[in-house]
Amino acid sequence: MRGGLTGAGQRAARETSQAVITAAVVLTALALFVSSCATGGTGARDEGPAHADTVAPAGPSASVARSEAYDVDQVDAVQLLKGDPRVSAEVKRDLQPCVADKYPVDVQYGELTGSTASDLVVNVLTCSDAVGVGAYVYRRHDGRYVNVFKAEEPPVYAEIERGYLVVTKQVYDKDDPVSEPSGENVLTYLWTDDRFTQKFSTHTEYGTITGDEPTPVPEGG
Numbered sequence: 001m002r003g004g005l006t007g008a009g010q011r012a013a014r015e016t017s018q019a020v021i022t023a024a025v026v027l028t029a030l031a032l033f034v035s036s037c038a039t040g041g042t043g044a045r046d047e048g049p050a051h052a053d054t055v056a057p058a059g060p061s062a063s064v065a066r067s068e069a070y071d072v073d074q075v076d077a078v079q080l081l082k083g084d085p086r087v088s089a090e091v092k093r094d095l096q097p098c099v100a101d102k103y104p105v106d107v108q109y110g111e112l113t114g115s116t117a118s119d120l121v122v123n124v125l126t127c128s129d130a131v132g133v134g135a136y137v138y139r140r141h142d143g144r145y146v147n148v149f150k151a152e153e154p155p156v157y158a159e160i161e162r163g164y165l166v167v168t169k170q171v172y173d174k175d176d177p178v179s180e181p182s183g184e185n186v187l188t189y190l191w192t193d194d195r196f197t198q199k200f201s202t203h204t205e206y207g208t209i210t211g212d213e214p215t216p217v218p219e220g221g
Helices: 007-037 077-082 089-094
Strands: 105-110 119-125 132-141 144-151 156-161 164-171 183-192 195-205
Touching (some): 077 089, 077 105, 077 119, 089 132, 119 156, 144 156, 144 164, 144 195, 164 195
Parallel strands (some): 132 156
Antiparallel strands (some): 105 119, 119 132, 132 144, 156 164, 164 183, 183 195
């Protein structure tokens, strides 16, 4: 008989190995789930309108992280919004905690404008169905954060993707319920000459297999 495990021994070893791997996968998934449910000092939540996968054009790399996981001085996004004259009175009026002191505000830190400090993307959502009612970008300048972008046509949601600012706007037909939009428009911006310039736009109809190809914005458009 050759040296090594017998057939039964090999099966037992494989089963033990599979059990260890399964346990590791379960523990990893649990850790990721707990992390994603954590909230930061501002009550930020990692949620927003679900949309079809949109691949941003290749561009500058960016360091991106949610507020609850980023090792920087945390910003009170709620107070930042309330003290910002560019945020509409309607958004400020509706900016109320959903539960206790948990506000429907999603904060993302990353590199968008080339500033020495991290930029902030702040989304304001509704408590009931997490519909985005306002999206803003703040840039650190002279020791304070300044609003350099806003979109307040709901439903809207902004995020950082590889150095680009990607803004998603869901589209509704006349009889569509809030939970079932007919499609979405995805607008891609790049920081150029001290402002955000739209570079691409994509429209996707939900229910179709693929969306339209990204459309470059004409020069001067």
